Amino acid sequence: GKRISGRYEVLGLLGGGGMSTVYLARDMILDRPVAIKILRYDLADEEELRKRFHREALSATSLIHPNIVNIYDVGEDGDLHYLVMEYVEGQTLKEYIQEKAPLPAARAVDIMMQLCEGISAAHLHGIIHRDIKPQNILMDLDGNVKLTDFGIAMALSATALTRTNSVMGTVHYLSPEQARGGIATKRSDLYSLGIVLYEMLTGKLPFSGESPVSIALKHLQEETPPVRDERPDIPQSLENVILKATAKDAAHRYPSAEAMLKDLRTVLSPERKDEAKFIPPP
Ligand code: ATP
Ligand code: MG
Ligand code: MG
Numbered sequence: 001g002k003r004i005s006g007r008y009e010v011l012g013l014l015g016g017g018g019m020s021t022v023y024l025a026r027d028m029i030l031d032r033p034v035a036i037k038i039l040r041y042d043l044a045d046e047e048e049l050r051k052r053f054h055r056e057a058l059s060a061t062s063l064i065h066p067n068i069v070n071i072y073d074v075g076e077d078g079d080l081h082y083l084v085m086e087y088v089e090g091q092t093l094k095e096y097i098q099e100k101a102p103l104p105a106a107r108a109v110d111i112m113m114q115l116c117e118g119i120s121a122a123h124l125h126g127i128i129h130r131d132i133k134p135q136n137i138l139m140d141l142d143g144n145v146k147l148t149d150f151g152i153a154m155a156l157s158a159t160a161l162t163r164t165n166s167v168m169g170t171v172h173y174l175s176p177e178q179a180r181g182g183i184a185t186k187r188s189d190l191y192s193l194g195i196v197l198y199e200m201l202t203g204k205l206p207f208s209g210e211s212p213v214s215i216a217l218k219h220l221q222e223e224t225p226p227v228r229d230e231r232p233d234i235p236q237s238l239e240n241v242i243l244k245a246t247a248k249d250a251a252h253r254y255p256s257a258e259a260m261l262k263d264l265r266t267v268l269s270p271e272r273k274d275e276a277k278f279i280p281p282p
Pocket of ligand 1: 020022035135148
């Protein structure tokens with residue numbers, strides 16, 4: 001295969017999106033597989049996109065956590081802009097949901113707890129993901145879950161806060177404040193996590209529609225449908241986690257990923273399970 005910067009030998013295609021393509025490659029120096037994300041060459045001339053690409057690299061290089069895809073290197077080879085990262089052998093959470101949803105509650109809770117751990121680490125570094133969705137969550141062969149694609153994530157600096165320019169993909173996981181065109185906060189990430197939890201448990205999206213605008217309006221106006229309408233076996237306490245994460249008003253959401261994690265830890269305890277199974281007499 002082709003060599004990049006004399007070091008990375010490209011072996012095959014892993015995936016791609018609007019801005020870039022991701023390849024499996026081998027790091028010839030450290031002799032290990034890596035994933036290499038290359039900015040689409042026809043976009044490499046666009047300064048703003050090039051900046052966004054490098055921002056992804058820079059914001060994430062300081063983040064080393066088992067639930068975040070580790071960025072190893074960033075560089076240029078001629079007009080090729082690339083980012084080298086940990087190779088996660090497995091599938092995206094999107095693919096996993098398509099194959100396996102509705103997931104058993106314990107499985108969905110385990111995945112969500114790992115995501116809360118990863119997001120908590122990012123938030124601790126002042127980094128907001130802004131684009132949490134199953135397509136940006138990778139799962140390895142041991143079931144470890146890792147967040148990737150911090151493409152529109154940025155450090156919480158004053159300058160960063162005034163620049164909310166972003167190339168938007170799906171709006172299905174977008175918080176009401178983002179749908180309104182406002183500034184994303186840490187709590188916006190928790191809203192997206194709540195939507196992912198709903199999707200894992202039901203195999204459905206809570207808000208869907210004909211157009212991005214109609215979906216965005218539902219995020220703003222419609223209450224999150226009760227997951228127990230679809231899954232009566234789900235404990236009320238787990239339903240409550242989704243409702244609290246997806247509160248329209250960010251002030252009513254969990255204050256932090258740790259707070260959400262704390263609730264997720266208690267949700268499947270034996271007494272809570274019994275509580276959930278309780279059927280009131282007629
Ligand atoms: P853009 O950043 O331009 O929006 P994108 O969103 O498609 O592009 P990613 O989400 O980072 O970029 O990656 C696209 C796909 O490539 C993923 O959905 C996944 O299938 C695959 N992929 C990305 N990173 C890795 C990795 N580290 N290991 C294995 N596969 C990966
Ligand atoms: Mg992506
Ligand atoms: Mg992306």
